[in-house]
Amino acid sequence: MERKLRSQQWFGKTGKDGFIYRAWMRNQGIPDDHFRGKPVIGICNTWSELTPCNAHFRELAESVKKGIIEAGGFPLEFPVMSLGETLIKPTAMLYRNLVSMEVEEAIRANPLDGVVLMCGCDKTTPSLVMGACSVDIPSIVISGGAMLTGKYRGRNIGTSDLWRFSEDVRSGVMSEEELNEAEAGMCRSRGHCAVMGTASSMACMVESLGLSLPGNAAIPAADSNRKVLAQLTGRRIVDMVREDLKPSDVLTREAFENAIKVNAAIGGSTNFVIHLLAIAGRVGVPLSLEDFDIFSRNIPLVANLQPSGKYFMEDLYYAGGLPAVMKQIESNLHTGCITVNGKSAGENISKTKSWDPQVIAPADAPVNPRSGIVVLKGNLCENGSIIKPSAASPHLMQHKGRAVVFSDIEDYKRRINDPMLEVDATSVLVLKNAGPKGYPGMPEVGNLGLPAKLLQQGVTDMVRISDGRMSGTGFGTVVLHVSPEAAENGTFSLIETGDMIELDVDNRLLNLHVSEVELLERRKRQAPFKSPYTRGYTRLFVEHVEQACQGADFDFLKGGSGSEVTRDSH
Template sequence: MRSKSVKEGVEKAPHRSLLKALGLTDEEMRRPFIGIVNAYNEIVPGHKHLKEVAEAAKRGVMMAGGVPFEFPTIAVCDGIAMNHVGMKYSLASREIVADSIEIMVKAHGFDGIVLIPNCDKVVPGMLMAAARLNIPAVVVSGGPMLTGRVNGKKVDVSTVFEAVGAVKAGKMTEEELHQLEEHACPGCGSCAGMFTANSMNCMTEALGLALSGNGTIPAVYAERLRLAKESGMKVMELVEKQILPRDIMNEEGIRNALVVDMALGCSSNTVLHLTAIAHEAEVAVDLDQINALSDATPNLCRLSPAGSHYMEDLYEAGGVLAVMNELDKKDLLHREVLTVSGKTVGELVKGHLVRRKDVIRPIDDPYSPTGGIAILKGNLAPEGAVVKKSAVDEAMMQHQGKARVFNEENEASAAILNGQINHGDVIVIRYEGPKGGPGMQEMLTPTSALAGMGLDKSVALITDGRFSGATRGASIGHVSPEAYEGGPIGLVEEGDQIEIDIPNKKLNVLVSNEVLKERQRNWKPMVKQQKGYLGKYKGLVSSGAEGAICRSKE
């Protein structure tokens, strides 16, 4: 046991004395110490109920003979942080989550950990920590929020974001907006669509680091608490057998997660996060590999924002394992990969049938023969850009239009809401990348405004920043290299013609190489001075094409 380093031997008498100050007995000293990492706080709706989940996990640990110790980490609500300076801190918080867990585990000698996240950057941050530490670990999330109801129609937070644009366009009254505001988010949980939080909770299940149901059991169901108890018990089994995260999150396991990602039509942010998790697990993943997997994987689900179904519908349809069972029919999964359940993927998915074929399409009748995400390259994105193509209208899969250039998200949002964007335009938002932002902001405000104003079928948006999982339309993010690093997106000028070809995975500005070289000679980066944490982050973070990981300067 790793906890021997803090509790065994004559020289550890002072350590035992301190542990006894917590009320521990000699019997408990002989048992495994399990860290319960709880991202609970009182500001994030997805996390407000995590005390109950943690208590259930602790009971599971105790039932299986372990000693649980709960400790916290931070969590940012992306919805509340959206469209102001707070969004610069969202992606950057992922590193704090991972680092804080590393510190607590290394300092206190835990034998295993139960990780309790729910929202966007907390899930990947915890998975990064699990891969980095490589001690027995189980993830149990807080679960998705149920949808709201307005006039008999299912709604969620993305409905409210889009409604702002509808009000500005005169398509909705402020009274109707208020009704949405009142009812769209009925209670705790991660926002109800296949946005980043739920995407990553489903990915955790697909990776094999969470038990069945982690991605889809609604937050308010008692089944979620039973899952937490089972997770607490299961981590004790992993400690006994010394089954480690990297035994599960190996090359084949991460490939499985990417395949499920394509089938589910997850958030484009999963590309950032799975790449970063793979880096911590010392598994090589690049954007070309992701494209190859997308080309080979049918898209079986269209959940909000790509369609009219929600996480509660996916739960009713059979959840992640039902999707994986469909994929297994075409031998698209590595069946021998181990999971925290103790079963292999092949054993785990067997018998998990689809219960609603309107939610999970049969493998022989998919929404699309290729996956939900595409990586685009060209002279505008030499290292790549990401689009959630399952949420793009067919009319925008190939598009050429005039560039409308903005150096900050807020400038673009103001132009959209003030009616300054025309049908056919291609909005370019730059200096919002990992370093240039810094922080690689999500841009749900401009994309939802376009959708609410009815422009999402005729206007594209390109950025070196990124998008919320709630974004729909021809929204192309993670353009790399970013403008701050001298990427071609920083050379685009107002009125340039931009070509988007999603089927052929191309993204180009239709300007000659000679003109681009001349512009490069005269180019100087726009610098946003930063102090505090963002200043530190800016100095360490890598390209979005590499998962915006932080590298030490050794």
Template sequence: MSPEQRSSQWYAGTDRNAYIHRAWMRRGLPAHAFDGRPHIAIANTASDLTPCNAHLGEVAESVKQGIWEAGGVPMNLPVVSLGETLVRPTAMLWRNMAAMATEEMLRANPIDGVVLLGGCDKTIPSLLMAAASVDLPAVVVPGGPMLTGTFRGKPLGCGTDVWKLSEEVRAGTLSEEEFLRSESSMIRSRGHCNTMGTASTMACVAEALGTTVPGVAGIPAADSRLLESAHGTGRLVVEMVADGRRPSTTLTKGSFLNAIVALAAVGGSTNAVVHLLAIAGRLGIDLTLDDFDRTGSGVPLLVDLQPAGQHLMEDFHRAGGLLAVLHEVRDLLDPQALTVTGKPLVDHLDGARIWDDSVIHRREEPLQADAGIAVLRGNLAPSGAVIKPAAASPELLTHRGRAVVFDSIEDMHARIDDPDLDVDATSVLVLRGCGPKGYPGMPEVANLPLPTKLLEQGVRDMVRICDGRMSGTAYGTVVLHVAPEAAAGGPLGLLRTGDWIELDVAGRRLDVDVPADELELRRPAQEMTGAFAAPTRGWERLYVDHVMQADTGVDLDFLIGSSGHEVSRESH
């Protein structure tokens, strides 16, 4: 084998170790599999318990064919898979674990490059974090969204319509029987959520970063063109190994700024903020919350998709997909930022066209002129908080209201529907203890349900504030990712019911109208601190001891910065 090839450190030579490595792999592999061909891992998150990724085994077969065709040797590598809908308390608790486990498996095995198969929310972020740390040639194949299901003759948005329909049940305008009838219509095919939730957002973000074959993000999971793209990706990764294209040589600050432009233009999930910060942190790239505000705030919202609009991902792909969107905002993109093809992202936009401008709007007629995720600061969020204006009620983006404070998720569930709860439509619902350390894992609970008595009055949105996250399929005027979180000593932990809160999204402010000296004298409520996570062993203990705050990406402090892929020790 070529001495420059990483896998040659295992397979090349005639000594006992090389013999063992080759012999144990000779279970159908021919001798020429070890003659210098690159060995490519397919990091596969397929799992029956991650239903959105269950079809990735089929996708992996197409990747394998492309790798063989290009002269490589494919190796299926099952990695930690996180299903958003099933794991408790939240998949985010294990994103860093999945990234760390994948990193170590890539580092430990004789591979020269990797194809990353992800779909459900945390799988693409964890795979990219791992690849950035190991710094092997790596390319993503997103699993794709599901096809559109219908109920009572209308399309269903996976996730978004769950929130809407469940609130209608609570409001008494939809029967429980009808609600349950919609269940079998919600998930029509293989694939992840068909809204612009976190899964679709991260596929688009991965493409805007330059880590996918351009044009693949948004291809429906059931579309045969996904298998065609997977085959082409298998061919491409062999080329990447030969040319030495790896995350450290293709991903730059400009790549991440392009991803922020894309995030705003598609009306993407706020979860992309913590994921992009974490990926950048693995590479040592100085990306901050301020970059999201500076770069994204002036970007127009062009994509009319749920939850910020009305259409779904199948429509998005039909209308031209992400490349058509990026063509409209080409002047906002870094022209030097590369993709896995070795060419700049902007070079792939020349042939992009919008085929349905009711789904993808043209630059001169946007849905919103300024759609980027807004970063708020103030005495309630010294290190920052975020809000997605595209999913909020415009009249609530400037608001002053009295706080109704919940000390934990359990406290919220116990009291939110109490008819005696002192709350009205102008109140600000505050849920704390839900940050990275507090719950732990920063669950998607920031879009807390509205009180039943207000739903019955016709109220459908209120200002809500939380140190946790919300689903990318959710909507509403929700301030989230408040940092520092209550469990890390943030001022959110000092709030009291009745305090007046001031939200000014245009001014980028989030404040409580309490004098600073009074806040300093307050002590956190025992009801809140008693609910904080206090694990004594295992991953949760490691996580709580080392997780960082939302404004830096919620990674573990000892995983920041790429550590390279060289093998430092041999066994046998």
């Protein structure tokens, strides 16, 4: 017996209700047979001209629609708030949870049997996946793809070079005119960042989880194969509805472990941690911060991509894409995991190989034996913090230095270029109040620019610690996501300039060398955090956001809502 489509609870009704549900839809020129049993597929589109990475999505959606129609489905495109990383203030991360709620409610409230999630810029991917898996109807992701590799004076450049250019300008090595020339050559096509930043890491995340068709992560936005994949994605979602293949069938504990291992192999963004934790919370899969250390610990870096390596996303695609990366670490993966194309992860990579070992190296001759995410514990971060060793300096993996503390990002901006700042190359830069509640929204400011006077001395890296995040395009010896954050009044909030801090990455330790007696005295003098936000979404965010070690989702969004709508409005 064929399963009744969810959309028929709307379009299959008779009388007044059925009349209302269908009649107003007909003003778009929709034939009657579209309401009589065709699978209704929502296309959740994050197109926006304020989100440059996703500005080509109207065109890409047309390819998705073609595939849906070819497979006998009825496509209906709908918009959601789009999160553009480069423009939104104070930070796009503040609105990730809001968009996830919007997606969840839009899917559940409307006559949809399945949904295609159009994702690109950093937060659009986790927010759409979080929302869709909370409802748990058949869902598939199509990413927008990375832009073509940038060009500047005869060499390749990408977003990671922005941080180098910035330091070069501050140290006097590069002029503003040269910076403007590089700016004009970096973003030379549609798509998101050309390196393994957060956007590409998220595209790899959904593919390694099994939520997209194989090959989705690496096809450049400007390559016609991106449109081909979008059309195939449209075809596939219709079959997924007929098979009733839902996110809960794909997002198993084993799938999450695979994603962690793949993120290590590609040198993926540290933001991967906070987003994967949030997704796991929505589907009820137990996942802890420690899991990111455990499951990435023995995975070598095989993808030679900036910021951890040399090449770009365009190179990854032509070298075999993510399936070829997964093939290199196949023995470490759960190959039996089902994916949205109905095949197992093992079947999807069975015939793949690396076409360029300089870009995708074999596991026994990796780009770097250090990879993944290291989770640090100690009295400075009672609930954990993270560091990305593949993007850090080996000589700083064990380090002890004097803290130079900035109370917030504005304090940092005021003082970092002061020639009188008491700092040297052995110092540890500490930024407070950049966490989920303290900023609010946890901005990407953790990879602090170095003091100008040290840049002029040739210093290129220092240990930096914050309760904030870092752009996936960033690099350096940067400790992030300190939990509890300063606004939660943990030990991190008590650090003062002059304190000694010890980092030991190999032993997973981050400690503040201050006596318990002194910390107790400081705590007595400490005023409790009080948010200045008294209304609207930001107040809701501050009152309900969880800490980074839990995924920074809202405490009331754990678990799914389901797809049932119990009341008619007419």
